[in-house]
Amino acid sequence: MSNKSNTFSLLDGPIQHKRTDSVPKHFLGNNSLLQDEMSTIEYDQRECPLSVFEKKFLLCSERGDVPAVRALLDKHKSNSRFNINCRDAIGRTALVVAIENENMELIELLLANGIEPGDALLHAISEEYVEAVEVLLQHEEKIYTPGKPYSWEAVDNETATFTKDITPLILAAHRDNYEIIKLLLDRGASLPMPHNVRCGCDECVVATKDDCLRHSRSRINAYRALTSPSLICLSSTDPIQTAFNLSSELARLSSAEHEFKSDYKELRLKCEQYATDLLDHTRTSYELEVMLNYDPNGPLYEKGERMKLERLKLAITCKQKSFVAHPNVQQLLASVWYAGSPGFRRKGLFGQLIDISKMATMFPIYSMAYMMVPNSSLGQTMKKPFTKFIVHSSAYCFFLLLLIMAAQRVETLVMEWIGTDFFLQKVRSDQEHERGKPPGIVESAIVLFVI
Secondary structure, three states: OOOOOOOOOOOOOOOOOOOOOEOOHHHOOOOHHHHHHHOOOEOHHHHOOOOHHHHHHHHHHHHOOHHHHHHHHHHHOOOOOOOOOOEOOOOOEHHHHHHHOOOHHHHHHHHHOOOOOOOHHHHHHHOOOHHHHHHHHHHHHHHOOOOOOOOOOOOOOOOOOOOOOOOHHHHHHHHOOHHHHHHHHHOOOOOOOOOOOOOOOHHHHHHHHHOHHHHHHHHHHHHHHHOOHHHHHHHOOOHHHHHHHHHHHHHHHHHHOHHHHHHHHHHHHHHHHHHHHHHOOOOOHHHHHHHHOOOOOOOOOOOOOOOOOHHHHHHHHOOOHHHHOOHHHHHHHHHHHOOOOOOOOOOOHHHHHHHHHHHHHOHHHHHHHHHHOOOOHHHHHHOOHHHHHHHHHHHHHHHHHHHHHHHOOHHHHHHHHHOOHHHHHHHHHHHHOOOOOOOOHHHHHHHHHHO
């Protein structure tokens, strides 16, 4: 992200600081073994225990007593023994406590008195406290200095609640909070696609060598954010194709990283379910037709046009079984399939057999009409999928019948069966000239049929 604008970069890592504070001896008691083992433990708040004013300050913040907190700040803010950024026993600042209690008045008071935000924004996102997120973002824009890390990036790794690969947008996407994601995107936050699992760039090589587990988990965290339905809806111009592409990519990753196969499989199912859930929001057949016929490289679908079902073909290519098997899709496919035979599905078995027999026996007429006058009613009927299937099947069966008849010399058998002198003489003459015999009646019919 450019330093010229107050937008949030997702790529910068936090600045790390080394601390060397140790645990005081009186916490270890008389156990010498425990004392030896814990003598090197680093813990920053043991060396400087909380003062009475700080304890009261944190207690009032926990209780949400805003007047008492204001009085303490006015009275002791300049006191050297009072630190507004002090932490309680579990490492929470007063600002984090106010966020957890959703006390907006206290949050605004603390920010106005110069408390360091730290990773408070991440805590607000984790708590899904939208108002606090908005206030903290506005405060960050005021105090941010170009070229320096943001407040949540500058938190010491040893006191940070979240790992350095967790950015505000990633965490908001993990929570799938639409409002918070929109706030971050409006301020320029972005989430790039992770590098290929087999990427050999310097960044990936160094990250893998430094900590391969953290590198793999950061990739999973990124994909978990990318599969957020709210993020896809807000950032993608074609949510269905985005979900399909992510699903295919996650399927490939599950094969490449066997150790995390279950995680990638879970995310893949999440993408597939998201695309399927979008079908539930179609209210009319026309909306469903527009969705399934959408082609990003072609013209928009108009009602009454021949359906190409490009989006459905993509779903089949990406193996989106639940999308293809959705009841809405299946109903549309059935209506397209039986378009030339209204009421066919509601008829009984006998009525259906009669309709099929009619179309089967009329296949020469349908075929000739389709070739000679394609714009006629018969020619247009031939374009219907169900009619086309019956006509093609009938023609193929008739072709097989002709082949069988030719193999069995049916015309010879018929002549012998009729039994007249003329036909018998004709059969004997044909048998005498077997090698040079011209094509028979059935063979001629086969040639004509193929033509």
